[in-house]
Each structure stands twice: as C-alpha cells, then as structure tokens.
C-alpha cells in the first residue's frame with residue numbers, strides 16, 4: 001500500500017499527550033498538514049501548547065475533539081487524510097472487549113474516509129517483554145520484534161496488572177487484520193521503549209510515567225522500578241521521528257511492528273545520579289531511592305538485576321528501514337530536566353553550602 005505523500009494530511013490521536021505532541025510538532029516541521037485529535041479542544045491547559053505552534057496560526061494544524069469511546073467521532077476528522085498516527089491511550093486497559101471496540105471505532109472511520117493509506121499504531125515494549133515471568137527473560141533474552149510476552153502464561157491477566165501488555169497486542173492484531181481484510185490501507189505498529197525527553201506543556205509532567213518519575217527525583221522522592229528493571233530509553237523526539245518514518249516508508253508491510261528504542265539501559269538510581277553529572281549548575285540534592293517491594297522480592301534484587309543485565313536489546317529492524325540515529329540517554333535526561341524546570345516550573349531540591 002502507498003506510504004503517505006510528503007506534505008499530505010495526517011491525523012494524530014492523543015495529540016495533547018507527551019508522544020502525540022511531539023508527533024504533531026515533527027509532522028509540522030516536515031511540512032505535513034496535521035489534524036490533532038484531543039478530547040477537549042477548549043482545555044487550554046492541555047491544548048495551549050498545540051495552539052502556540054506556528055502551524056496553528058496558518059491553519060496547517062487544526063484541533064479536533066474526539067473521544068475513542070464514542071463510535072463515529074473520527075468520521076469527519078479522517079475524511080481526506082492520507083495517514084493516521086493512532087498514538088492515544090484508551091480509557092482502560094483492563095477490558096479486552098472495550099479495547100477491541102475502540103479499535104473498531106478508528107477502523108470504521110478509516111474505512112469511511114477511503115483516503116487513508118497508512119496507519120501507525122502506537123504499542124509498547126510491554127507488547128514485547130513483560131515482567132510477569134522473569135525466568136522467561138532467561139529463556140529468551142534477545143528482545144526484538146518477533147518476541148511477544150508468553151501468551152500462555154496463566155498469570156498474564158488484567159487482574160495481575162498485565163492488561164496494558166495484553167491490550168497492546170490485541171490492538172496490534174485488530175488493526176493488522178482489519179487492514180488485511182480491507183486491502184485499501186495498511187497498519188504498522190510502533191513499539192516504543194521508555195520515553196524520556198522534553199515536555200512541551202506543563203500538564204505533561206504528570207503523565208509519562210518516566211518524566212513524572214524524573215520530576216520526583218528533582219523534588220526529592222522516587223521509587224525503585226518493578227522487578228528492578230532498568231529504564232530502556234528512547235528519546236520522545238526520536239520516537240516521534242520513528243512514527244513519521246513508518247508513515248513515509250515504502251519498505252514496510254501491513255502487520256509489521258518496529259521497536260523504537262536506543263538500546264541504552266540504565267538503573268533508576270543511576271538515572272537520578274546522572275542529573276548532577278549532566279547539570280552540576282543545579283546543585284541537585286539526589287534523594288535516595290525508595291524500595292516499596294516486599295522482602296521476598298528485595299531478597300532477589302541481585303538475581304533480578306543479573307537477569308536484566310543479560311537481556312540483549314535490539315533495534316536493528318527500525319535502523320534498517322529509517323535513517324534514524326537515536327539520541328543518547330544523557331541528552332534525553334538533560335532535556336527532560338530542563339523542560340520540567342522551564343515549562344512546568346518544577347522546584348529542584350538543592351544541596352546546601
């Protein structure tokens with residue numbers, strides 16, 4: 001199927017979000033016309049940063065109200081679009097039928113539009129790996145696109161906190177199957193890692209979760225990551241560029257998925273320590289990490305860390321099709337911290353003396 005034409009019209013769901021906001025900005029930078037989908041156009045706390053983008057003044061960027069929970073709400077928005085970046089979250093990941101319905105809502109609007117040729121669906125590395133069975137990482141330590149969480153694992157249920165991972169796989173398949181049946185468009189899935197980088201609007205400091213945890217590091221409190229998983233980072237700007245690259249690529253096929261991550265990983269306490277190294281001028285007082293996990297998990301800390309250290313992260317596939325050079329984690333952390341201070345007025349806990 002055809003890639004989107006350069007300068008064509010692209011709709012972005014979740015446009016007020018951390019990733020969606022960057023997808024919008026980078027699309028505008030590359031000359032596209034963008035239809036930004038948000039739930040409340042008039043909520044200036046969430047949409048003001050979009051309205052301040054230069055493309056909004058000229059009309060190249062337009063804002064549209066749409067809630068995934070309502071069938072038909074994308075019908076008029078998608079009409080005339082060449083591409084869709086479906087970045088948004090859903091209202092809950094704990095109800096598989098609901099997730100399928102939200103996919104249907106988007107798919108039906110794409111079908112009605114008859115102009116969309118490429119949809120990029122935002123999934124997650126949670127649809128590649130999951131901490132529900134840590135030994136599974138020992139058995140299959142190479143993390144790349146062919147790898148899925150063990151779907152036979154009986155613990156992999158929404159009630160065990162796995163709704164997100166399951167929901168992302170459901171959405172990927174729903175879009176690929178619908179596109180296959182249609183034959184008029186294709187669906188490519190992007191699986192981003194942990195997004196770090198600059199926020200564009202103050203409200204985004206509370207989202208994330210990664211930028212919100214960095215905010216906690218700055219203000220004096222943060223927690224250990226579940227199962228002692230190191231952060232596996234992609235810069236949010238690089239993630240946006242991956243989404244756009246997948247809209248534009250002539251090398252991708254319906255149903256494929258691509259992991260967007262830099263392959264750098266770092267333990268959460270080392271991320272916190274990086275802040276002073278990268279921005280000594282701040283005189284950041286790095287707080288100690290809080291470990292909220294039960295004693296039986298804490299007793300396994302060394303074992304779990306060794307398992308993660310043995311994981312091999314791969315991004316060969318996306319680098320093979322896109323001219324992407326992933327930023328370093330240091331750059332992402334530095335720019336995240338500076339944006340939290342300058343845009344969200346976060347007050348940094350500083351050292352005395």
Ligand SMILES: NC(=O)c1ccc[n+]([C@@H]2O[C@H](COP(=O)([O-])OP(=O)(O)OC[C@H]3O[C@@H](n4cnc5c(N)ncnc54)[C@H](OP(=O)(O)O)[C@@H]3O)[C@@H](O)[C@H]2O)c1
Pocket residue numbers: 013014015016017018019020037038039040046066067068069087088089090091122123124125191192193194195196204207208209210
């Ligand atoms: N952040 C990460 O590290 C990360 C990593 C891997 C994958 N992802 C995936 O990337 C996507 C975006 O993540 P993000 O961090 O940018 O999230 P975010 O900042 O929380 O933004 C998500 C957006 O989703 C929209 N949304 C939620 N429920 C909706 C509904 N029922 N109908 C329409 N819009 C709805 C919200 O729109 P309004 O603001 O208009 O209410 C919100 O702006 C998600 O699909 C997430 O699973 C994120």
